Amino acid sequence: MEPAPGPQEKYQLITRNLQEVLGEDKLMAILKERELKIYWGTATTGKPHVAYFVPMSKIADFLKAGCEVTILFADLHAYLDNMKAPWELLELRTRYYEHVIKAMLESIGVPLEKLKFVRGTDYQLSKEYTLDVYRLSSVVTQHDAKKAGAEVVKQVEHPLLSGLLYPGLQALDEEYLKVDAQFGGVDQRKIFTFAEKYLPSLGYAKRVHLMNPMVPGLTGSKMSSSEEDSKIDLLDRKEDVKKKLKKAFCEPGNVENNGVLSFIKHVLFPLKSEFVVLREEKWGGNKTYTAYEALEKDFAEQVVHPGDLKNSVEVALNKLLDPIREKFNCPELKKLSSAAYPTPSKAKPGEKGTKNSEPEDVVPSRLDIRVGKVISVEKHPDADSLYVEKIDVGEAEPRTVVSGLVHFVPKEQLQDRLVVLLCNLKPQKMRGVESQGMVLCASSAGEPRQVEPLDPPAGCCAGERVYVEGYEGGEPDEELKPKKKVFEKLQADFHISQDCVAQWKQRNFLTKLGTVSCKSLKGGSIS
Secondary structure (H helix, E strand, O other): OOOOOOHHHHHHHHHOOOOEEEOHHHHHHHHHHOOOEEEEEEEOOOOOEHHHHHHHHHHHHHHHOOOEEEEEEEHHHHHHOOOOOOHHHHHHHHHHHHHHHHHHHHHOOOOHHHEEEEEHHHOOOOHHHHHHHHHHHOOOOHHHHHHHOOOOOOOOOOOOHHHHHHHHHHHHHHHHOOOOEEEEEHHHHHHHHHHHHHHHHHOOOOOEEEEEOOOEOOOOOEOOOOOHHHOOEOOOOHHHHHHHHHHOOOOOOOOOOOHHHHHHHHHHHHHHOOEEEOOOHHHOOOEEEOOHHHHHHHHHOOOOOHHHHHHHHHHHHHHHHHHHHHHOOOHHHHHHHHHHOOOOOOOOOOOOOOEOOEOOOOOHHHOOEEEEEEEEEEEOOOOOOOEEEEEEOOOOOOEEEEEOOOOOOOHHHHOOOEEEEEOOOOOEEEOOEEEOOEEOEEEOOOOOOOEEEOEOOOOOOOOOEEEEOOOOOOOOOOOOOHHHOHHHHHHOOEEEOOOOEEEEOOEEEEEOOEEOEOOOOOOOEEO
């Protein structure tokens, strides 16, 4: 059994390959007394890519040094950062991040049981945290908030207030996660110094900050989720990895902004402590490097050819990605991946039945379906089979909706109930009362006919959007045109599964809290 590392050895493990440490003396003082408590946070926005192996390898170092490590899935931050993650996709993307980050850690041999995993919304919506956000906003200047987020928060011409809140929340996370240190990329430096300046003003301790260098992408700039050619996705096929590496910037003898070399230095070398350049015998055969500096020197002197370097990275990288690909090859995670990151449907130019050669897609995202709460229910004054309901759908005033449910659902079962309401049908009068929506219900095929209003997941609020899995991103029509029969065409494929889940073409109706269902009508239709 290896002896436990001493404070100096722990310090070396914790700080190796870092670009900067703020609070070195405090770090060493803590290590002399006890284990360091540290967290790394990631906003659940774009798909994680191979550069995420850089913080993963450091997390492995932290665990070797005996640190107590927390990984924060910063879901609320993802929304605040110029809505990089739409609210309706937040839950799905957070689940995707949890699965993929854990798969990455397992791929490099990190024991998951030694880590603590936390979601931001687990504590950031608490009364205490919210009050601290207000307290912080009363002492932070707009200038400092904007400056702190300049390298991290998306910069736009007309910035949103949410982007100014972002740095303050990240600072407060240090206190609420009860850590000694925060770890991140050097692009976080301004947020880290912001935290050091402002946390003491609330009576909270200043933390240690550990910063990784930024890894150039394959194009020579920062590897980014939003720049497709600059990064390799964790689920890219082997042929895609080959294609992207082939296009990567790797000029002979040039070691500056070389994305391939940087990847070896910051991802592959720390994991294995060596790197093998694969070459044919006529070019000298394989060569194993145990120090990155030697590889960089040989490349600068053109002893190592860019083609051999790329081929060697391709082999090493695929070994890391294979277990992640295998894990995500199951139907459940395939479905999660496509739901969290839906591919926008692209129309083929010149298709029939279109205006200006552009097809009109009949897709579920065109429907404005929301969770509604029934405020009141009365019998229609002129029709025995109809109810007139007032339904709150998150607007200034409740909507008036006429439903033919009198013979199927007792009045008291509708009162104060959550329902699913189609909100962008053209309003129409039903026996003299204008109806401003349709309550969606499951109905049985046989006789006697049974009808049950669809049920949103427990805990939903009035106004929350209901969407079909894989069609979360589109904007609903302002008003469905009756002549185009968009709803009728989509409704033809609505049905209730054998698990009583509402579906369109086997894709579930969802809110951010889960699936929409009915009580008992398996195999029924939806109208």
